[in-house]
Amino acid sequence: MPNLSNTAPNVCMFACLSDNYGYLVHHAASNSTICIDSPDPSKILEKANSLGWTITHILNTHWHADHAGGNEKIQKETGCRILGPKEVNSRLNAPLDETLSGGETLEFGDLQIQVLATPGHTLEHISYYIPSHNIAFVGDTLFALGCGRMFEGQPEMFWNSLKTIRALPDETQIYCAHEYTLANLEFALSIDPENTDLRNYGTKLKELRAADKPTIPTNLGMEKLTNPFLRADNPVFANFLGMNRYASENVFAHIRKMKDNF
Template sequence: MSELLIRQFPCLSDNYGFLVHDPDSGETATIDTPDADRILSEAEKAGWSITQIWNTHHHFDHAGGNEAVQAVTGAKIVAPSYDRHRIPGITMEVEDGDVVSLGSHKAKVLYTPGHTMGHVCYHLPMDGLAFVGDTLFALGCGRLFEGTPAEMWHSLSRLAALPDETRIYCAHEYTEANARFALSVDPDNHDLQVYAAMVEGERARGEPTVPTTIAAEKAANPFLRPNDPAIRARLQMVDDDDEDVFAEIRRRKDSF
């Protein structure tokens, strides 16, 4: 089984587009459709034919290009069943635990409500990678537009339980701003300090900060660390439940 090829490129103001290509079968999936023209152009440059669209959630900067890409390529659209009335052109509805295939590569669907109520992620365990949409970001997490803090904390906990080496492809370049906030609630974390300095250098050179890894996020991302004694002490929440500490971190980020 050949290794998957991933083509990553900026879209819109701060989105990333991802094309995932299986050389053996010739199949290519686009993860969401933030910008149909850019996605089709990148596929043409690579010489790849898009056969599938894997949607993470219904927001326009993730599913707004579905019909345009499908019209050109005839691609199958895989999307969460919860969003059947909010995502155009779905041909395959998926729920938690379902498996979707790209050639012989298998992706397990993880239901991760919080950012939206229908959000899903796609974990390819044999390939050591996951496409997480707007649930988990490098040094951050998605804003809670539809779900509760408890739901989002449960979703993030599921992602944190993936193998440490899992490469995480999140959908936006938010890391520099996320690092500034993370340092405000966890300023003495050496791993975070090193991560933030690395991000500053990458962005100064115009380089992406995505993908990240589960290990890096568990060490430095405050949204995965509500049980950390230093964060709890700083928030004066030493005896609170993890989900309550998470909710306070999210509340502070919303107004940071």
Template structure:
């Protein structure tokens, strides 16, 4: 079995575009469809024909190109069951615990409400890939638009139990801002300070910060570290629940 191939590129102002290609079956999936022209250019650059769109949630900057791509390629659009009415061109609705075969690979669906009510992530266990969109970012998590902080905390815990080596592809290039914020929450974390310096250097050179890994996020992402004693002390929340600590961190990021 050949390894899956990935093409990463920018869409809109800060959305990541991702094409996932299976050489064994010649299938190509776009992870969300933020903008038509960059997706077409990436597919042409690689010589791939789009067969699927894996939609994570209904926000316009993730579904804008759904219908145009479907008209051009006849691709199948898979997306979240709980947002089915809001996903343009949806063919197959998926919910938590569902899985499907994509070429020679199994794709597991993980429901992660928080950013939106029905947000889903796509996990390919054999390839150790997670497409987390706007649930989990490098050093961050999505804003809470449709579900409370407690829901997002529990959604993030579903991702945190995946193998540490799982590569995480996320929806936006927010990492530099996230790193600067993370240092205000977890300033004594030496691994975070090292990572923040690496991110500053990458962005100064115009390089992407994608992907991250589950293991790295557990070490450095404050949104996964609400149980950490030093973070709790710094927030004066040593006796509060993990959900309450997470909610405070999210509120501070909203105002950062």
């Protein structure tokens, strides 16, 4: 259930499609309800209605259909305003009212949301960070113990995006778009078997999934210790992979290719 505080943004997270998460962020003070991406418009509208919230905005992270495919239906039902990278319209032909590219600050009353440029999964992928409450919605750039596939970007671009997210405070709660965690855990353990933090974290994650509970949000501080894709510049880890003489973006690319073939 969402936190029903009158001052803090209330995040409602719910499963949809096969492995996506839907997110509604309600800010009572500004009478705003923000939908992060639009993977399953019927489920999203149903959830908003059940909470008595009217969606006022959609913030898209990137153009893929399981992130922006519900824009039209939700806007038709609610009249909401849609913001996101231009690829949402140019690649998917989904409605978009305002283009974002990173560096903007969105204001909903006293709630500020920073837009971060995080390309790599797609060329114009962006993420949304609420600094006042240490919350980040990162789409398909970062997952619990993983990262998105590098469909369009280059290793240096994607690695820089991961460093952008990694630079946020350790307390940041990372809301990613998919429940891929156990598969990511299996891969992480295969290439980082001596990581005690990873093994301990993995035990907790398995317990959550065994109880049919989500592993999201994940804590950024823990991800910095355990996520192999955030540790490409860790000299001990790079040495374990036999890549201590390589640039960090090349280590990242190597790990990403290993995951693709895992």
